[in-house]
Amino acid sequence: TMDLPHHGYRATKQRARAAPPQADPVLFEDTSSSASAMNTQGYYTPGYNMGAPSSDMQGGAGMDNLFADPMANAAMMYGSSLANQGKDMVNKEISRFMSVNKLKYFFAVDTRYVLKKLMILMFPYTHQDWEVRYHRDTPLTPRQDVNAPDLYIPTMAFITYILLAGMALGIQKRFSPEVLGLCASTALVWIIIEVLVMLLSLYLLTVHSDLSTFDLIAYSGYKYVGMIFTVLCGLLFGSDGYFVALAWSSCALMFFIVRSLKMKILPSISADSMGTGSAKPQLRLYITVATAVFQPIIIYWLTSHLVR
Amino acid sequence: MAFTLYSLIQTAILCTNAIAVLHEERFLSKIGWGVDQGVGGFGDDPGIKAQILNLIRSVRTVMRVPLIIVNSACIVLLLLFG
Numbered sequence: 001t002m003d004l005p006h007h008g009y010r011a012t013k014q015r016a017r018a019a020p021p022q023a024d025p026v027l028f029e030d031t032s033s034s035a036s037a038m039n040t041q042g043y044y045t046p047g048y049n050m051g052a053p054s055s056d057m058q059g060g061a062g063m064d065n066l067f068a069d070p071m072a073n074a075a076m077m078y079g080s081s082l083a084n085q086g087k088d089m090v091n092k093e094i095s096r097f098m099s100v101n102k103l104k105y106f107f108a109v110d111t112r113y114v115l116k117k118l119m120i121l122m123f124p125y126t127h128q129d130w131e132v133r134y135h136r137d138t139p140l141t142p143r144q145d146v147n148a149p150d151l152y153i154p155t156m157a158f159i160t161y162i163l164l165a166g167m168a169l170g171i172q173k174r175f176s177p178e179v180l181g182l183c184a185s186t187a188l189v190w191i192i193i194e195v196l197v198m199l200l201s202l203y204l205l206t207v208h209s210d211l212s213t214f215d216l217i218a219y220s221g222y223k224y225v226g227m228i229f230t231v232l233c234g235l236l237f238g239s240d241g242y243f244v245a246l247a248w249s250s251c252a253l254m255f256f257i258v259r260s261l262k263m264k265i266l267p268s269i270s271a272d273s274m275g276t277g278s279a280k281p282q283l284r285l286y287i288t289v290a291t292a293v294f295q296p297i298i299i300y301w302l303t304s305h306l307v308r
Numbered sequence: 309m310a311f312t313l314y315s316l317i318q319t320a321i322l323c324t325n326a327i328a329v330l331h332e333e334r335f336l337s338k339i340g341w342g343v344d345q346g347v348g349g350f351g352d353d354p355g356i357k358a359q360i361l362n363l364i365r366s367v368r369t370v371m372r373v374p375l376i377i378v379n380s381a382c383i384v385l386l387l388l389f390g
Contacts, residue, residue: 182310189311204359 106151106214108141116146117153121225122249124256130263147260151214154221161187161224164231168306171235187224190298194220198291202265205283209264219257223295226253227303234307242307250296257292321378327367328375336364 094100120127132147133140140148165183169175195216202209226249234242265284336342341361 182312185313186311189313189316192316203363204356206359 102212102214103151105141106149106218108143109150109152110143113143113146113150114153117150118225120146121153121222121256122229122252124252124259127259130259132263149215149218149260151218151221154218154224157224157228158187158191158221161228161231164228165306168231168235187302190302191217191220194294194298198287201287205287207265207284207287211261211264215264219260222256223253223299226250226295227299230299231303231306234303239307242303246296246300246303250299253295253299254292257295258288261288261291321375321382324367324371324375325379327364328371330364330368332368336361 091100130147133145162180162184166175166180169179169183195213198216198220199213202211229249230242230245233245237244265288330336332343341357341364343361343365
């Protein structure tokens with residue numbers, strides 16, 4: 001009965017590198033079952049399929065050939081199970097701080113979405129429908145809904161802004177690597193400050209909106225697109241081009257922020273309208289307008305030193 | 309105004325310290341910001357003052373022990389490295 005599994009196994013591995021060791025049938029059985037188990041765990045056990053070809057069976061066969069020593073095989077199995085435990089533990093710890101699924105939602109973009117969003121950021125005046133569409137209580141991914149915030153554009157815009165700042169400083173012969181790091185951390189700190197102030201004001205005014213922290217980071221990061229456009233125009237067309245581009249992108253960004261946040265912060269008609277004070281809608285309006293006005297200030301602050 | 313991440317950490321520590329040293333009976337009650345003066349109506353929307361008082365009280369409660377640790381570490385580091 002031992003021969004039949006052997007035959008079946010051997011029959012399927014005609015393209016194996018070398019003949020498996022004939023001496024130890026127990027070893028053969030053990031490593032094949034554990035080898036296939038290891039291989040089905042995907043690519044998280046690196047380095048163990050040394051020289052493994054594409055198919056799993058052949059990977060198992062290759063491993064058989066390389067490690068004739070049962071101790072090494074046992075050690076490999078133990079090491080792979082340890083690596084899997086470590087991977088699970090890291091995932092669990094990370095998901096305690098921030099939900100990875102929520103983060104994945106923000107990066108589910110495609111080219112069409114990015115292009116449309118960039119156009120809306122630069123010219124929002126013709127966009128008609130600003131409502132974020134839902135699908136059974138969960139917001140749609142950015143792939144399906146242009147109005148949904150995403151984190152891909154802010155991240156890319158931030159990195160592009162840092163590179164552009166380095167280039168601008170290099171053109172003016174004021175470049176050094178420390179300045180680049182300083183520019184990057186300054187921009188990052190301003191984002192953190194803005195998000196914290198927004199969170200604080202939303203908490204103090206008990207605005208029960210569904211703006212999560214990541215949403216606020218996304219809306220804060222959209223200003224970097226305007227900054228890149230401004231710096232480019234400043235570099236290409238001099239000081240006049242800089243101020244024209246600054247005015248244009250400030251107006252566009254203010255319009256975009258007010259229209260986007262108005263839906264989320266200001267209460268809808270069917271909200272808790274038990275007469276909770278007429279000061280509430282005004283304060284919420286103040287928050288929205290203050291956020292919008294803050295954008296051009298920070299754009300000017302972060303880019304004026306690049307374009308002299 | 310060039311910020312580094314180190315200055316952000318410094319700012320955060322200083323602000324948290326400032327909120328944590330506001331003493332309850334010596335100072336806050338005297339200016340009408342005590343614990344008993346915050347909870348007004350039982351509606352679903354407490355006012356701004358109640359939220360601020362809540363925030364101060366919760367920062368004091370939550371960050372007391374971590375602040376002790378962080379402040380001690382800062383003192384040692386500043387003594388050693390200037």
